[in-house]
Amino acid sequence: MVSNLLKNIKFFIERDIVQEHELVEITLTMLLEQFEENQMVFDHGELGDKFYIILQGQVGVDIPVRIPVSSEIKIARK
Numbered sequence: 001m002v003s004n005l006l007k008n009i010k011f012f013i014e015r016d017i018v019q020e021h022e023l024v025e026i027t028l029t030m031l032l033e034q035f036e037e038n039q040m041v042f043d044h045g046e047l048g049d050k051f052y053i054i055l056q057g058q059v060g061v062d063i064p065v066r067i068p069v070s071s072e073i074k075i076a077r078k
Helices: 002-006 010-014 020-027
Strands: none
Touching: 002 020
16 A cells, blocks of 8 residues: 555656565555654754655644854944
8 A cells, every 4th residue: 555655756756666566665664653733853954864755634844044144243333
């Protein structure tokens, strides 16, 4: 069942990983993880060591915005 789901994922299609034996081999290395609502799965900047496939529910992605700070210090004079 899971290998049939993988067939339709763009990541695998683009890498020409569509043969049944390849997909079955990949599924043998997969683990099912469940998360609570609003639980952080990983934090920005952490090294990735997993490939997530969402089977049910939804996910949000927060990307911090970097605001450039000038290295010059301006002193206000009266």
